[in-house]
Amino acid sequence: MQIFINVNNDNRVIGWGSTRGNESDIEVTVSENHEFLNNPFIFTYSNGNLVKDEVYQQELLAQKEAETNGLTKLEEIMVALAELAEAFEQKKTNTQLAIVELAEIKGGV
Numbered sequence: 001m002q003i004f005i006n007v008n009n010d011n012r013v014i015g016w017g018s019t020r021g022n023e024s025d026i027e028v029t030v031s032e033n034h035e036f037l038n039n040p041f042i043f044t045y046s047n048g049n050l051v052k053d054e055v056y057q058q059e060l061l062a063q064k065e066a067e068t069n070g071l072t073k074l075e076e077i078m079v080a081l082a083e084l085a086e087a088f089e090q091k092k093t094n095t096q097l098a099i100v101e102l103a104e105i106k107g108g109v
Contacts, residue, residue, distance in 0.1 A: 001032050011044045012053070018094055019101045 004025040006015035013036075020027070028050060030036050036043055036050050042057040043050045068076060 001030055001034075003028055003030060003036075005040075005045060005050075007045050011046060012056075013040050013043045013045065013050070016040050017097050019097050021097075 003016055003018060004020045005013050005028055006022060006025050008014050015021070016036075017025075026045060028045070030050065034050075035052065039057075042053055042060065044053050045051070068079070
């Protein structure tokens with residue numbers, strides 16, 4: 001599966017999509033069940049490969065746990081809903097990009 005990633009100065013993935021969004025996007029091939037597709041922001045790009053940053057992943061998990069421990073049940077639910085909404089928006093954006101790409105292919109634009 002071909003995807004395009006955007007990385008910051010540290011080569012950490014900060015965005016991705018099924019189509020090129022910027023000239024600086026990097027084309028990468030991943031399998032359809034690659035962990036990147038579920039959790040892209042724990043990966044860096046190095047020597048042509050996506051590399052899972054397990055230390056960074058653990059830092060994020062610890063940060064999330066610390067935040068969760070201080071929350072009420074209602075706040076936990078609100079955080080979960082916000083995370084779901086963010087995931088939905090990402091999938092919606094990816095779908096919209098795919099539709100545009102398909103329209104361009106079919107329309108010959």
